[in-house]
Amino acid sequence: MILLPSDSYYIKRMKDKGRAVFTKKDILPGTICGDYLGKIINARKEQENEKKYGLYSFTNTTNTGCRQLDSFIWPNLELLGAHLINHSCSANCAVYPYKGHILYFTRRKIFKGEELTVDYLVTIPEKCENLKDYICFCHSPVCRGTMFASKEVDEKYIQWCKKVEGKYYNKMKVDYGEWLVPLKKYPRLIGDYSIYDLYGNLNEQAEKYQDESIPALVEVRKRIRETGRCLYFEKLGVYIYGVMRNFILQAPKTL
Numbered sequence: 001m002i003l004l005p006s007d008s009y010y011i012k013r014m015k016d017k018g019r020a021v022f023t024k025k026d027i028l029p030g031t032i033c034g035d036y037l038g039k040i041i042n043a044r045k046e047q048e049n050e051k052k053y054g055l056y057s058f059t060n061t062t063n064t065g066c067r068q069l070d071s072f073i074w075p076n077l078e079l080l081g082a083h084l085i086n087h088s089c090s091a092n093c094a095v096y097p098y099k100g101h102i103l104y105f106t107r108r109k110i111f112k113g114e115e116l117t118v119d120y121l122v123t124i125p126e127k128c129e130n131l132k133d134y135i136c137f138c139h140s141p142v143c144r145g146t147m148f149a150s151k152e153v154d155e156k157y158i159q160w161c162k163k164v165e166g167k168y169y170n171k172m173k174v175d176y177g178e179w180l181v182p183l184k185k186y187p188r189l190i191g192d193y194s195i196y197d198l199y200g201n202l203n204e205q206a207e208k209y210q211d212e213s214i215p216a217l218v219e220v221r222k223r224i225r226e227t228g229r230c231l232y233f234e235k236l237g238v239y240i241y242g243v244m245r246n247f248i249l250q251a252p253k254t255l
Contacts, residue, residue: 002034002082011080021085022115026110028106029225030189032187032190034082034104035182036081036083037073037075037181039179040178082104087120088136089142090242093106095119099168104116107196111201111203122148135147142197156195199224199242200242201230207227212236214240217243217248220243
C-alpha cells in the first residue's frame with residue numbers, strides 16, 4: 001500500500017528492475033510512503049511464489065519474530081503497493097516496524113523525479129541456489145553488489161527491531177493465510193535513527209557550508225536529512241557523501 005498522495009508519485013518500468021516508484025514533487029524527510037501489506041505465508045509457499053512470479057516477498061519481522069524466516073508477507077500483485085519500491089544500497093527510504101506492520105519512510109528530503117528506494121537487507125540463508133536473483137543493480141558508490149546484508153548488520157537490526165517494537169515484537173498480528181489490513185492511523189513523521197545509513201542525492205548540487213571544522217556526526221546527519229544533499233565544506237575542501245554505520249563518508253567533490 002502506497003501512502004503518498006496520488007499526485008505525488010508515478011510508476012515507471014525500469015530496465016533490470018521492473019516497475020519502480022518515482023516522485024512528482026519534493027517530499028519531506030520522515031514521510032511515511034508505504035505500508036507493506038499482503039498475505040502471511042510460510043517459507044515453502046514463499047519459495048513457490050518467488051519461482052512463479054520472480055518477485056521477492058518481505059520477511060515478516062514483526063509477526064513471528066524479527067528475521068524468523070518462516071513468516072513472509074506476500075503482496076497483492078494486482079495493487080500498486082510498497083512492493084514496487086526497489087532495492088538500493090544507498091536507499092533514500094527505510095523500513096520501520098510499527099504495531100505489527102512494516103512501514104516505509106523517507107530517510108531524507110526527496111527531490112522531484114527521484115526514484116524511491118529501500119535497502120532490502122536480505123538475510124543470508126544457510127543454503128541458496130539462486131544467488132543471481134539477489135544481484136544489486138543500484139550502481140551507487142556504496143553498492144554491495146548484492147541485496148544480502150552482512151551478518152553484523154543483520155544482527156544489529158534485529159536487536160533494534162526488538163527495542164522499537166516493544167510489546168508488538170514476536171506477537172501474531174494475523175494467522176497464516178490471512179491478509180494484513182491497513183492501520184486506522186499512521187505516524188505523521190518518523191524521526192532519524194542512527195541504525196539507518198544516510199546518503200545525499202548525487203544528482204543534486206551539494207549544500208555548501210563555511211564551517212571551520214567538520215560538525216559532530218549527529219549534525220552531519222541532520223543536514224543531509226533536511227537538505228537531501230551531499231555536503232561541501234568550502235573552507236576545508238571536504239565533500240561528504242553520507243554516513244555509513246556511524247562513519248562519515250568523504251568523497252571527491254567531482255563524485
